[in-house]
Amino acid sequence: MTNPSLPKAAEPVYLTGALRKAGALDGGRVTDVSVVASFATVLSHIFRLRLVHADAAAAAPATLILKAGLADRPGGPWPGGRHEVAFYRDVVPAMPAGMVPRCFDAQCDDATGTWHLLLEDLTESHAVATRWPLPPTFAQCEAIVRTRARFQAAWWDDPRLGVTIGSWQDASAADEATRNLMVQFARFADEMGDRLSDDRRALYEHLLEAAPRLAARYRTRRHMTIAQGDAHVWNCFLPHDGDKDGGRLFDWDAWRVDMGSDDLACMMALQWYPDLRHRFEARLLDSFHDELTACGVQGYDRRALQDDYRLSVLWLIATPVWQHANGIPPVIWWNNFERVHLAVEDLGCRDLLGRG
Numbered sequence: 001m002t003n004p005s006l007p008k009a010a011e012p013v014y015l016t017g018a019l020r021k022a023g024a025l026d027g028g029r030v031t032d033v034s035v036v037a038s039f040a041t042v043l044s045h046i047f048r049l050r051l052v053h054a055d056a057a058a059a060a061p062a063t064l065i066l067k068a069g070l071a072d073r074p075g076g077p078w079p080g081g082r083h084e085v086a087f088y089r090d091v092v093p094a095m096p097a098g099m100v101p102r103c104f105d106a107q108c109d110d111a112t113g114t115w116h117l118l119l120e121d122l123t124e125s126h127a128v129a130t131r132w133p134l135p136p137t138f139a140q141c142e143a144i145v146r147t148r149a150r151f152q153a154a155w156w157d158d159p160r161l162g163v164t165i166g167s168w169q170d171a172s173a174a175d176e177a178t179r180n181l182m183v184q185f186a187r188f189a190d191e192m193g194d195r196l197s198d199d200r201r202a203l204y205e206h207l208l209e210a211a212p213r214l215a216a217r218y219r220t221r222r223h224m225t226i227a228q229g230d231a232h233v234w235n236c237f238l239p240h241d242g243d244k245d246g247g248r249l250f251d252w253d254a255w256r257v258d259m260g261s262d263d264l265a266c267m268m269a270l271q272w273y274p275d276l277r278h279r280f281e282a283r284l285l286d287s288f289h290d291e292l293t294a295c296g297v298q299g300y301d302r303r304a305l306q307d308d309y310r311l312s313v314l315w316l317i318a319t320p321v322w323q324h325a326n327g328i329p330p331v332i333w334w335n336n337f338e339r340v341h342l343a344v345e346d347l348g349c350r351d352l353l354g355r356g
Contacts, residue, residue: 044081100252135276147249229253270316
């Protein structure tokens, strides 16, 4: 049965072809599709689909997750969807299995910007740790950072980075990014008015001034990996059975080649208020570093991770400004703004600017 409100990727004929191409449907075909559940996020629409097969092997997936761009999003389809399609199309086949959900189909129409992903449905075996915005327990957080460390270790200083996997930001692109941030911040500051203190306004100005010098760490291209970008705790599925190696990272529309500490800063400094962060932060950084080492990463000591983490936290003050500029609701960017500035003060990140 065809539902006109669903993307074409949910039609039985399309699903049959996609699953056959992915090697997940041997000889059979999809005859019917129903929606078990659906919901919209800020940037996409998620459907859990139940499939009816004819003449298919028992291993054929009975359910799938369809993720697609919002057709009526102001400003058109989210450009990050194209980026996530590239992740599943180009990155996932080149890495060890079992770190992200299996992807059966990843497509983007360059002309229209429409995109979709057909992903493995992990509903019966996995779940996110908590319902947003409640933080997970320490044990759950540790499972998440160890999952993240295993993923990052698989790409740590991989020679394919910036060559066939992702790209390095050159000087001209970095300058353009700084100019864009300057424009976004000017609008942000204008709208905030006296809700933005003189001290924080000056901090942004100092960050923009120091950006070329702060980027020196990135330009080393050493101890680099794939960063997820939007690496909050609700973008990791944890297994119901407690398997310590069973976590799956998802939502890859912001991935890039960069410092791995960016994801840790996003998870903790951007999302947590001081009391929880003070109790969990150092121990989770220890766990992350232990897992990196166990996975074979060498020459990157705990002090180097701490230094990178502080730099990542400082850069993160740009995130609420970017979110504001891209129409993310204030309930998200305002809380991120307050939390990350508190983390900057706690961690002495202003010292990295070389001025007050």
